[in-house]
Amino acid sequence: MAPETARLHIQFHGRVIEHLGIDMYQSPVAAIAELVSNAWDADATKVEISLPMNVRAGSEILISDNGDGMTLAQCQDRYLKVGYNRRIEQQAEKTSGGRPVMGRKGIGKFAGFGIANLVDVETVSRETGERTVFRLDVEKLTGSGAEYADNTPMEVEVLEYSGPDEERKPQHGTRIRLQQLTMKKTPNSDQFRVSMARRFLLLERAEDFSVTVDGTPIAEEGDSERIEFDYPSDYDGKQRPAGLEIEDGWGVESLPNGAEIRWRFVFYSDPIQEEDLAGISIFSHHKLSQRPFTFNLSGGFGAQHAINYLSGRVQADYIDDQDKDLISTERQRINWEADQALPLLAWGQERTKSLLRIWQNRRAEAKVSAMNLRMAPFSNRLDKLEPYEAKIVQRALTAVARVSVLSDAQFDDLANAILSAWEGGRLRELINELSNAAELDAEELVGILAKSRVMTALHAAERVRSQLNLINGLEERINEKRLENAVRDYIAQNPWMISPEWETFRVERGLSNLMEEISKETLDKEEAWNARVDLVLSSGDQLLVLEFMRPGKTADWDHVYRFERYIESLRDVVDVRRSEFRSVTGLMVADKLERPAGFARKLDRLRRDGMDATDWAGLLEKAKKQWQDYFDILYARAPEDERMQALISGGSNDNETGEDEPSDS
Structure with missing residues (x-):
């Protein structure tokens, strides 16, 4: 319990929080990055972030540091003072530990409200050993009915307070507990670490400052294998700009206004997909001040496509040292219309365009060299x-x-x-x-x-015509009652013959024992399935079962019910086993199908449930139609071409692809 004398208040209307916190920091990474910045400014050497396994009622996020902490008076005068600017209030550009101060606006401490409704702050002062625990409730702070500006102090709930204590000083630091989370998705711990590292410049490499997420240090993913060129290190002698110095792989240059900047640009071997990696990020005092962009380049220069491969970082501390704040509240962008920012913008545009041209030439040379090897x-x-x-x-x-x-x-x-x-x-x-x-x-x-569109269509049409011819050959063998193992095996090797959508299916042998066990229970009791030929095909997480009834047999109601029971039994077993297959479909083929009343409606219901029953005539006719439709589309691309017309008139040989025909054995 807090003594009656431990009182805190906040003196501004809480609805301002809606703009300082909720509107600005709805990304968990952006919100927590502000709290990490506060820990840096408090000379912490360690920050520990704990994320929830799932975002649900009762979930919370913890951010703990071993920094200076705060006394009760500092909680009031610094933390609860909106707009507290340490650089002005304390006349210090560096912390007591000699670090450049990151904070400036004095509102990042409210960033937690972007992802939580309740913020508990527990802090122990390195200076006095005081321990203070207080709560900020966004619902109370943003209560309706008051004006935007209100001079009446609003009391802040102090949960616990303990006075100065020498023995407690070693426990110094601050713990922030974010509760009643408003995030829609559970943050991925691995991706969170990567994104957090990209918010700070070399922060994860600082010897006296470590940040961990769920016990693992933040660090950019090891993507060195993805990087093709690294500048300025990869400059050759003629390309290197005048006045450029290189230190530990970073370029060091002076702008026309005398400000020193450090930079490193890399080109990836493939287009960059990550939004927070594609482009050039600007950092000031180790902290992000401009999200990745391309210095507002809008076109009219060569090798523009190379931008998709470019990622980089620029350290420009001077941007955050101006009398006028040039960085937006949420640390996403710089005011590039300001006079102080124009030299950096001009440098960035020139350096980016130059490197894009160099990349284009070097990539072409690399491709030619690789081509010679290939x-x-x-x-x-x-x-x-x-x-x-x-x-x-x-x-x-x-x-x-x-x-x-x-x-x-x-x-x-x-x-x-x-x-x-x-x-x-x-x-x-x-x-x-x-x-x-x-x-x-x-x-x-x-x-x-x-x-070459015509030629491409012609090549594809020749293949389709060839497949249609092979389907015709299979149809002849079916009509001659030669439904033997060779035909079964040929269909297994060429499932596209039945349907183009089956082109990716292959024979699945991993479930053979299970299939045999289920079929004995559901199918083999029926004489019509004796000596049957069946196939099990798979593609990805799909399993396709083909059951061929004995030649000469006609499928009736009982056969269809047995087949349905067979597929349902297989689905049950696959589901219980939680195998890699999520979809089990089936096709039963017979010489003929009975057509009693209600039979067609039964088959329609089966088809909607991923099961089908048909005869050979219907199956092959459907297969031919699907391939013929595909051929017609290709023909429409080049109807005037004589070679395409020759295909229409049957100019192709029956087996011009050179593929083996099914054996009759």
Whole structure:
């Protein structure tokens, strides 16, 4: 209990909290980063953040530090004084421990209200050993009915207070407990650590200051393998700007106004997906002052696409040392229209554009070098070409390699496609066009590839026509009652024959014993399933069961009920086992289906539940229609092309893909 003499109050209308806390710091990382900053300014050497396992009633977030703590009087004069500016009030740009002060606005301590309705503060003073525990309740602070400006002090609930105590001094520090959380999602501990590290410049590397989240130090994810170029370290002699010094991998330069900045830009091998990593972040006194951006560049310069690969940090302490505050309340952006910020903006634009051009050239060179290495597997194919042909193809590959936005995988695909097209006698005019391009950007490449749209459609149409021919061959064998294991195996190897959507399915053997056990219970008692041929296919978390009834048998009501029971039994077992399969569907195929009253409606209900029953004629007709529809779409892309017209008139051989036909054995 707190003695009657331990009283605290806050003297401003609490509705201001709605703007200082809730409106500004709705991100858990942003809110807690402000509390970490306070711990830095209190000369803490350790900050421990504890996140909840799940956000629900009773969940809380704890932020504890071993900093200076506060006396009761300091709680009143500093913490509960809105807008308290330590630099002005104490005439100090550094803490007593010699650190540059991060705080300036005096409102970050209310950031917790962005994610919680209740904030408990427990603090022990290093100076006196006083221990004070008080509570801030956003509902009480923001109560309705009062004016925005109110000179009447509002009492703050003091939960506990203990006077000065020498023995308590070693327990100095502050613990903030955020309760009645308003977050919608439970923060991921690993991602939280990474995001927190990105809010501070080299903070996790400071020898006298550590921050942990759920017991693990904050640190950026180890992504060195993703980085392709690192500047200024990767400058060559001619590229290095005049006056640039390099210290521990960081560039050190002076702006025209005399302010010193430190910087490091890196380019990733693939486009950056993380929002808080893509672009250049500005830091002042180790703390984020401008979220990642590209110095307001809006276009009109080369290699703009390279921005998607760029990440960087700039340390510009002078931005936070101006008489006028240039940084927004939530530490997200700098006022770039201010005169003091313009030299940094101009430097950033020039340095960014220069590095984007350098990256484009170096990436192209790297791709050409990598291309030469990748050409080795194609050497035998190139050797079979006439010398002048090989030269044309190599020039075309070089031109494509210089398109820096292409990933290595995309380049590999294009290189192989170019070689295959030339070998097949197609696209030679387009490849010639590529080989004659001294410089080729992404837009030009897209234009050239667009010209190959007809050829791409033709290649796909030839494949589809070939598959239709193979389905026709299978249909002949079914009609001749040759439903043997060879046919079953061929369907297993080529499930696309039945439906294009089955193209990714493969034979699943891991459940063979289970399937056999269930089928003996539900199917084998029926003579129509004796000597049946069945398949179990899988793709990702989907399991597809195909049951083929004995040739010559007609499926009736009882067969359908047995099959339904079989699939449902399998679903129950898979669900109980919590296996990797989340979807179990089935297809029963018979020579014929009975058509009694109500039978069609029964099949419709089964289909809606992921089960189907059909005959061979219906199955193959549906398969042919699906592939024919696909062919029609491809044909519509180039109806005037003679080769496409030849496919329509049946110009393809029955097995022109060279795939083996099913055996009759």
